[in-house]
Amino acid sequence: MTGEVVMRAVGITKTYGATRALKGVDFEVRRGAVTVLFGENGAGKSTLMKILSGVERPTAGVLELDGEPVVLRNSVDAAARGIAIIHQELSLCPNLSVRDNIFMGRELARGGLVVDDREQNAQTARLLERLEEAIDPRTLVSALRLGQQQVVEIARALAGEARVLIMDEPTSALSGSEVEVLFGVIRELTAEGVAIVYISHHLEEALEIADHAVVFRDGELVARGDAGDIDINWVIANMVGRSAGDLNPDLREEFGEPVLTLEGVSVADPTNSSRLSVDRLSLQVRAGEVVCLYGLMGAGRTELLEALAGRLPLLTGDVTVKGTRVHRQTIAERIRLGLALVPEDRQRDGLVQTMSVGQNMSLASLLAFVRGLIVSRPRERSAVERGVSDVRVKTAGPSAAITSLSGGNQQKVVIAKVLMTEPDVLLLDEPTRGIDVGAKAEIFALMAREARRGLGVLFATSEIGEALGASNRILVLSKGRIVREFDTRTALREDVMVASGENVEQETGAAQ
Amino acid sequence: MTGTASPNQAVPAPKRRVDVASVLLEGRAFIALIVLIIIFSLLSDSFLTLNNVITMTKHVAMNAILALGMLFVILKGGIDLSVGSIVGLSGVVAGVLLQGLRLDAFDVVLYPAVWVVVLCSLLVGTLVGFLNGVLVTRFNVAPFIATLGTLYVARGAALLISNGSTYPRLGGNPEYGNTGFGLIGGGRLLGIPMAIWIMLVFALIALFVLRKTPFGRWVYATGGNERAAELAGVPVRRVKLCVYMISGFCAAVAGLIISSELTAAAPQTGESFELNAIAAVVIGGAALTGGRGNVRGVLLGAFVIGFLSDGLVIVGVSTFWQITIKGAVIVLAVVLDQAQQRITGSKNAALAAASKTQGPTTPGGDAAAPTSGREPARTP
Numbered sequence: 001m002t003g004e005v006v007m008r009a010v011g012i013t014k015t016y017g018a019t020r021a022l023k024g025v026d027f028e029v030r031r032g033a034v035t036v037l038f039g040e041n042g043a044g045k046s047t048l049m050k051i052l053s054g055v056e057r058p059t060a061g062v063l064e065l066d067g068e069p070v071v072l073r074n075s076v077d078a079a080a081r082g083i084a085i086i087h088q089e090l091s092l093c094p095n096l097s098v099r100d101n102i103f104m105g106r107e108l109a110r111g112g113l114v115v116d117d118r119e120q121n122a123q124t125a126r127l128l129e130r131l132e133e134a135i136d137p138r139t140l141v142s143a144l145r146l147g148q149q150q151v152v153e154i155a156r157a158l159a160g161e162a163r164v165l166i167m168d169e170p171t172s173a174l175s176g177s178e179v180e181v182l183f184g185v186i187r188e189l190t191a192e193g194v195a196i197v198y199i200s201h202h203l204e205e206a207l208e209i210a211d212h213a214v215v216f217r218d219g220e221l222v223a224r225g226d227a228g229d230i231d232i233n234w235v236i237a238n239m240v241g242r243s244a245g246d247l248n249p250d251l252r253e254e255f256g257e258p259v260l261t262l263e264g265v266s267v268a269d270p271t272n273s274s275r276l277s278v279d280r281l282s283l284q285v286r287a288g289e290v291v292c293l294y295g296l297m298g299a300g301r302t303e304l305l306e307a308l309a310g311r312l313p314l315l316t317g318d319v320t321v322k323g324t325r326v327h328r329q330t331i332a333e334r335i336r337l338g339l340a341l342v343p344e345d346r347q348r349d350g351l352v353q354t355m356s357v358g359q360n361m362s363l364a365s366l367l368a369f370v371r372g373l374i375v376s377r378p379r380e381r382s383a384v385e386r387g388v389s390d391v392r393v394k395t396a397g398p399s400a401a402i403t404s405l406s407g408g409n410q411q412k413v414v415i416a417k418v419l420m421t422e423p424d425v426l427l428l429d430e431p432t433r434g435i436d437v438g439a440k441a442e443i444f445a446l447m448a449r450e451a452r453r454g455l456g457v458l459f460a461t462s463e464i465g466e467a468l469g470a471s472n473r474i475l476v477l478s479k480g481r482i483v484r485e486f487d488t489r490t491a492l493r494e495d496v497m498v499a500s501g502e503n504v505e506q507e508t509g510a511a512q
Numbered sequence: 513m514t515g516t517a518s519p520n521q522a523v524p525a526p527k528r529r530v531d532v533a534s535v536l537l538e539g540r541a542f543i544a545l546i547v548l549i550i551i552f553s554l555l556s557d558s559f560l561t562l563n564n565v566i567t568m569t570k571h572v573a574m575n576a577i578l579a580l581g582m583l584f585v586i587l588k589g590g591i592d593l594s595v596g597s598i599v600g601l602s603g604v605v606a607g608v609l610l611q612g613l614r615l616d617a618f619d620v621v622l623y624p625a626v627w628v629v630v631l632c633s634l635l636v637g638t639l640v641g642f643l644n645g646v647l648v649t650r651f652n653v654a655p656f657i658a659t660l661g662t663l664y665v666a667r668g669a670a671l672l673i674s675n676g677s678t679y680p681r682l683g684g685n686p687e688y689g690n691t692g693f694g695l696i697g698g699g700r701l702l703g704i705p706m707a708i709w710i711m712l713v714f715a716l717i718a719l720f721v722l723r724k725t726p727f728g729r730w731v732y733a734t735g736g737n738e739r740a741a742e743l744a745g746v747p748v749r750r751v752k753l754c755v756y757m758i759s760g761f762c763a764a765v766a767g768l769i770i771s772s773e774l775t776a777a778a779p780q781t782g783e784s785f786e787l788n789a790i791a792a793v794v795i796g797g798a799a800l801t802g803g804r805g806n807v808r809g810v811l812l813g814a815f816v817i818g819f820l821s822d823g824l825v826i827v828g829v830s831t832f833w834q835i836t837i838k839g840a841v842i843v844l845a846v847v848l849d850q851a852q853q854r855i856t857g858s859k860n861a862a863l864a865a866a867s868k869t870q871g872p873t874t875p876g877g878d879a880a881a882p883t884s885g886r887e888p889a890r891t892p
Contacts, residue, residue, distance in 0.1 A: 311743060332745035341743060349743050354736035354803030363733055364744035366726045374724035396863070401856070404863035417744065 003031035006195045007052065007083070007164050012061035014047050021047040023219045024061070029164055034186060034196040036206045038235050039216030040463050045199050049166050052197070053085035054078030084162035086153050086170050094142035099124045101141055102156045127155040132181045145272070147174050154182065165189065166197045171205065172297050183209050201296060201462070203232055203497070215239055236494060249448030251472055256287030259456035260425045265317030267300070267307040277303035279480035280316065285425065285456035290447055293460040294467040295477035295500055301460035302344055305429045309341035310334045322424050335364060338424030342414050342431055350414040351402050358384040358398030360413050365420040387416035391446060408439025415446060426450055428459040432466065444470040464497055476500045540848050541796055541812040548816065552823035559826055566705065572818035573711035574766050578785055579792035579810045580718045581762025584755040586793050589735040589802025590648065590655035592756060595763035595789055597666035598640050599782025602633040602767030604670040607679030607777030610693060623688035630696070634764045640666050641760020645753035663786070670779035678778040682771060697773025707769050714762065719807045731755060735802025792817050795845040816841070
């Protein structure tokens with residue numbers, strides 16, 4: 001199983017500002033083998049892949065290709081050396097055809113001037129045939145469903161005839177049969193001597209294809225093993241380590257009346273209205289309770305929370321907040337009802353980057369400070385100062401630019417903004433995305449504190465450690481439905497993960 | 513380019529150091545205005561006389577009133593190309609009403625009072641703005657296209673109403689009780705033309721609305737990040753609708769001033785005025801992407817453009833050079849703005865990195881953030 005090492009990373013460290021995403025990682029990629037990377041979100045896997053594919057440069061450490069030290073200036077440079085990557089986020093141009101996407105940046109041109117469409121069509125057709133996907137090369141990418149787009153992304157990487165092929169979550173949108181085809185192609189590639197680096201959150205699936213496995217935790221490579229010697233328990237044990245124990249916020253055990261009730265709620269997929277993102281879902285959150293929506297990407301967590309906040313329309317079902325039916329209210333009216341969302345994407349949905357810390361914080365509750373026609377500065381200022389100390393934002397002051405804060409502190413500003421609306425139900429979508437471990441613990445402590453004060457808290461996460469460490473109850477979400485429910489006191493990590501994973505396999509197979 | 517910190521460096525502990533380049537950059541519109549005044553008064557004796565300054569300021573006022581309305585739209589992240597046409601249309605509406613509105617069906621000619629005329633003109637301008645707003649918010653037409661369309665439609669309407677000809681003698685007739693229109697553009701208060709007073713009043717109102725009212729904050733928030741503003745409960749659609757109406761209203765005011773001053777209304781009035789207004793806003797440091805800009809900057813921008821144009825005329829520079837120089841000034845303003853943004857951006861990035869170094873999980877002592885001064889960087 002052990003081919004020679006094609007690519008080696010020695011002592012790779014990567015820092016962003018003051019966060020160390022990778023801490024002196026040694027990693028090797030072997031010819032004709034699949035090396036699988038395991039680790040929770042933010043453990044450093046994707047950062048390492050970006051470095052291997054030339055997207056980012058390491059702060060310290062060396063990359064070696066065929067034993068020679070090499071500096072990859074950018075992804076084009078890496079591609080020229082035979083390193084291709086399939087990104088986690090699709091990087092296709094939806095306005096171009098499948099063919100044009102596959103040959104983007106390396107168009108076949110006759111005489112260096114005229115693009116040879118016929119040859120490109122033929123090559124594209126061959127690639128898609130290999131992937132057993134019947135798509136006309138001239139179809140616009142925007143006309144394809146997500147899974148097919150992912151196949152195109154894979155085809156593009158194959159077209160480059162890479163020696164090292166990095167796949168970052170290549171199957172997140174694929175159906176069961178498409179995954180089988182992809183695995184078949186991967187085996188062909190390895191037989192031809194291509195080295196594959198593979199990242200996936202589907203542990204079982206990744207183990208199936210692995211020759212070697214490594215596990216990342218908090219920016220370090222903590223374990224490595226060969227396919228014969230490892231199993232899912234080994235992976236989970238190493239993935240989790242100690243970090244989950246750090247959370248342990250002080251949660252209440254007794255709860256009050258239900259503050260949020262959902263009955264048969266459905267939400268259409270915002271990108272494809274013929275499908276449901278949330279499918280006749282019912283749940284209840286009581287005062288003082290922290291409930292976690294656990295599920296993989298695409299399970300419908302974000303859509304559910306956005307529909308509750310009023311950004312997406314409800315297709316069916318009833319939502320009640322403290323006895324008041326929520327139906328057609330605007331976002332502002334829902335905020336007044338006591339329903340407020342901390343969105344998943346802080347930069348896109350949470351912050352106004354051109355405004356100060358204080359202005360961001362008071363934005364959702366601005367009308368509370370109005371006297372006559374004007375916003376009362378003293379009232380606003382004292383409320384903001386209370387907010388800053390309440391959630392412990394580290395800032396030079398309320399008038400500092402929001403962009404001068406670290407990610408964790410920006411997130412605290414978003415939370416403070418929501419808390420200033422005095423909600424009864426606090427909704428948080430991946431509240432710890434992209435922030436460091438210390439700030440994570442603080443944010444969970446905040447959530448627990450608000451619950452003790454009598455709020456109902458509903459948060460979504462894809463990290464098992466967070467689900468188990470920070471909630472009273474876990475609802476496992478898959479394909480828009482709650483497939484299982486766990487009491488956190490008795491839940492076993494493995495059961496929760498399996499509940500989300502297994503059902504994804506079954507449901508995708510059926511739905512597609 | 514200057515001594516400011518790059519993102520990866522730790523923040524320098526003493527933040528009090530006065531950065532000359534930054535100060536010059538931030539005050540660039542003001543500095544440019546001073547430089548203009550100095551140069552032109554050296555080149556021409558008649559430039560810095562009271563009469564000339566008042567005349568030039570009157571020219572500035574016309575553009576400034578348009579630019580103040582434009583500021584709202586640009587702050588929101590949009591653009592309004594239709595203001596020049598609204599200037600023409602509102603003048604024509606005033607003209608047709610002052611000449612007497614013939615109602616053939618009743619065989620009468622109506623001569624509305626001046627205040628009614630003014631009200632109608634303002635209403636028409638605001639209505640065009642409303643149309644822009646509806647196109648942008650309800651039909652999701654890009655602001656550039658929506659207002660490009662109304663640019664033509666409003667101009668066409670002005671030409672249709674007037675049949676392409678100018679309405680002369682808008683002074684009114686004492687017999688019909690509709691005199692006094694000329695006061696708007698021709699009148700003076702304390703020796704200062706009305707147009708300048710109107711500009712000042714509008715500037716103060718804009719200042720008040722943008723800085724003191726929730727609506728003002730919403731305009732900035734919508735322009736800065738529409739999605740985040742929406743999720744915070746800001747009535748984004750209403751805000752958008754309002755800014756176009758404000759811009760249309762301001763344009764109608766400018767149209768009234770011009771037709772009143774000339775006591776004549778031509779349907780072609782105001783062609784390419786929208787570009788001067790946009791230029792004033794941009795020179796004043798507003799970002800076309802929205803969320804950034806202020807009243808002071810717009811006024812400075814309008815003065816720079818106005819004094820530059822008039823100064824070049826007084827000094828006797830050819831029209832062709834005038835146009836070229838004006839264009840160069842606009843581009844230069846944006847280039848400098850980008851430089852300033854880069855500096856601010858890297859300063860903030862350095863601060864963000866520093867606030868991370870200090871670790872968010874530090875014990876209680878630093879829970880309450882200081883409200884003044886920079887936090888001292890703790891040594892690791």
